[in-house]
Amino acid sequence: MQVTIDNITIEVPEGTTILQAARMIGGDVVPPAMCYFSKLKGSGGKCRTCLVRVAKSSEKDPRPMPKLVASCSTPVQHGMVVENSTSQEVLDTRKSIVEFLLINHPLDCPVCDQAGECDLQNLSYEHGIEATRYEEGRREFPQIDIGENIKLHMNRCILCYRCVYAINQLTDGRVHGVLYRGDASEISTFIKNSVDNEFSGNVIDVCPVGALTDRTFRFKSRVWFLKPMDAHRDCPTCSGKTVLWMHGNEIYRVTSRKDQYAEVEEFICNECRFEKKDVNDWVVEGPRKIDKKSVISANHYEMLKKAAVINPVKKVIVKESEK
Amino acid sequence: MSLTNRSKVVSNKKFSFLESLYLPAIFHGMFITLSHLFKKKTTVRYPEVKRPFSPVYRGLHVLKRDDEGRERCTACGLCAVACPAEAITMVAGERQPGEEKLYREEKYAKVYEINMLRCIFCGFCEEACPKEAIFLTDRLVPSQTEREDFIFGKDKLVEPVDQRVDVSKRQSQKVLDFKKDKNQRHNS
The missing domain is CATH 3.30.70.20 (Alpha-Beta Plaits)
Structure with missing residues (x-):
C-alpha cells in the first residue's frame, strides 16, 4: 500500500494508520500525539493534536476528505495523499487544539515535577x-x-x-x-x-x-539537574531495564526507558521504580542519550555518550610496542 | 616600520654635568607629585559618599516577597539552569498546612544559595525567573574576609517584610502590565 505524506511516498502494510506510516518516515513529517500510545490497545482519537488533512482519499476515490482526520486512528488507503506540516489549515487547527488543551490546565510548570519532560x-x-484568551475559572x-x-x-x-x-x-x-x-x-x-x-x-x-x-x-529536584543513566538489574517480575536519574551517586528516581516519541520501551515493575534507590542494586550501563534541544541536556558540558570511546589502556600498549 | 609612534631609540651617550647631578630631574619629578595634591580627586570616600547608580545596575540579588509578604520563589530551578557560572543552588520543600502566609505556592525554596564569588552579575537569573522572584539591585556585595561568607543564603537574600527593596524601576511597562493580567494564573 502506497501513501504520500508531505510529498514523501512510502510503502506500508495494510491496516497501518497514517500516524504509524508517518513514524516510519520519521522527522518533521510525524504529527504530535498526546493520547495515542502504540503499546496500549485502543488508545488514540481523544486529544486531536494529530489531525492531518487528507488531500486524496485513495487511488479509487481521489476526492479529499471533507474534514481533518485524526491520523492516529485513520487507516491508510492505497494512493492516499496526506498533508501535515505542509498544510496551513492543519497548523492553524493544531494551534487552536493546544489552546483547547490549555483551557483547564493550571500552567503551574514551575511547581510541577513533570516540567522539562512534559x-x-x-x-x-x-x-x-x-x-490564553480563556477568562473563566479553571x-x-x-x-x-x-x-x-x-x-x-x-x-x-x-x-x-x-x-x-x-x-x-x-x-x-x-x-x-x-x-x-x-x-x-x-x-x-x-x-x-x-x-x-x-x-x-x-x-x-x-x-x-x-x-x-x-x-x-516529589519536589526532590528538577529533571535538568539530574543525569539520566541507563541501568538494569535482575528483576523477577519485569525486564529490569530502566533509566536512573542520578546526582552524584544518589538515585533520585527510576523511570522506564522512553523512545523519541516519549513512549515507554519496556514497562517496569513497582519494586524497580520505587524501592531500588541504591546504586549497588543496579548495573549502570552508561549515560542515556538525550536530545540536544532538551532542557535535560542543559549545563552538561561533557558529551552524553557511551563511555570509553578512547581506551587509554590500548593507547599505552601501542606506545610500548613502538619503543 | 613601527606599529605605533611611541618607540624611542635608546642611545648610550654620556650625561652632561648638569644631568649627572640628577637635581633638575628630581625637582621636576617632585613638582609633578606636588601638583597632584591640588588636583580634583578621582576617588570618593565610600561608604560615606556613594556614586550615583544606574537604575538597572546589576548588583546584590534580592528574593522578593509579594504584596502580602509571601515568598515568591517556588524553587523551579530555572535561574540555576540559566546561570552561566553555576552559582545558584537550591533545595525545594513542600508547603505544610498553616504556612500559606509564608509561601505563595505549594512548593518553596527550603535552601537557596548564591555563591557571590562565582556570580558574574549577568542578570540571566532575573530574566529566567517566571515568578518575578529574583532581582539584581543597585546594592553592592559587602566585602568579607572568609570565602564561606560569600555564599549568601536565604537569610541574606530574602527581603525583610518591613524593609522592602524597590525594583519597580527595573521592570519595563510590558512586565508591569503582564503582572496585572489576571488570566495568568500566577498573578491571581
Whole structure:
C-alpha cells in the first residue's frame, strides 16, 4: 500500500494508520500525539493534536476528505495523499487544539515535577501561543494520593485515557477509570481506593502531563539537574531495564526507558521504580542519550555518550610496542 | 616600520654635568607629585559618599516577597539552569498546612544559595525567573574576609517584610502590565 505524506511516498502494510506510516518516515513529517500510545490497545482519537488533512482519499476515490482526520486512528488507503506540516489549515487547527488543551490546565510548570519532560509543555512551545484568551475559572480538584507512591493532580489532566488503558491492559482487574462526563469528568479510583499492583507505577510514565507523578520524587529536584543513566538489574517480575536519574551517586528516581516519541520501551515493575534507590542494586550501563534541544541536556558540558570511546589502556600498549 | 609612534631609540651617550647631578630631574619629578595634591580627586570616600547608580545596575540579588509578604520563589530551578557560572543552588520543600502566609505556592525554596564569588552579575537569573522572584539591585556585595561568607543564603537574600527593596524601576511597562493580567494564573 502506497501513501504520500508531505510529498514523501512510502510503502506500508495494510491496516497501518497514517500516524504509524508517518513514524516510519520519521522527522518533521510525524504529527504530535498526546493520547495515542502504540503499546496500549485502543488508545488514540481523544486529544486531536494529530489531525492531518487528507488531500486524496485513495487511488479509487481521489476526492479529499471533507474534514481533518485524526491520523492516529485513520487507516491508510492505497494512493492516499496526506498533508501535515505542509498544510496551513492543519497548523492553524493544531494551534487552536493546544489552546483547547490549555483551557483547564493550571500552567503551574514551575511547581510541577513533570516540567522539562512534559509533552504538553513541548507541544505548546512548538505549536501554541504564549497567552490564553480563556477568562473563566479553571476546573479545580483536590490533590489525591492514589496508593503510597503515586500522586494524582487532576487539575493538570488532559483526559488522554492513557493511564486507564495502561492499568487495564498491564494488570488484571480494573482499579481506576474516568468518573462523570464532559467537563466534569475526572480520573479516579472507586471511592479513594489505592492503586497498588506490581505494574501500577507505569501510569506515571504514560501520563503525558504532570497529572500522575512519583511521590518518592516529589519536589526532590528538577529533571535538568539530574543525569539520566541507563541501568538494569535482575528483576523477577519485569525486564529490569530502566533509566536512573542520578546526582552524584544518589538515585533520585527510576523511570522506564522512553523512545523519541516519549513512549515507554519496556514497562517496569513497582519494586524497580520505587524501592531500588541504591546504586549497588543496579548495573549502570552508561549515560542515556538525550536530545540536544532538551532542557535535560542543559549545563552538561561533557558529551552524553557511551563511555570509553578512547581506551587509554590500548593507547599505552601501542606506545610500548613502538619503543 | 613601527606599529605605533611611541618607540624611542635608546642611545648610550654620556650625561652632561648638569644631568649627572640628577637635581633638575628630581625637582621636576617632585613638582609633578606636588601638583597632584591640588588636583580634583578621582576617588570618593565610600561608604560615606556613594556614586550615583544606574537604575538597572546589576548588583546584590534580592528574593522578593509579594504584596502580602509571601515568598515568591517556588524553587523551579530555572535561574540555576540559566546561570552561566553555576552559582545558584537550591533545595525545594513542600508547603505544610498553616504556612500559606509564608509561601505563595505549594512548593518553596527550603535552601537557596548564591555563591557571590562565582556570580558574574549577568542578570540571566532575573530574566529566567517566571515568578518575578529574583532581582539584581543597585546594592553592592559587602566585602568579607572568609570565602564561606560569600555564599549568601536565604537569610541574606530574602527581603525583610518591613524593609522592602524597590525594583519597580527595573521592570519595563510590558512586565508591569503582564503582572496585572489576571488570566495568568500566577498573578491571581
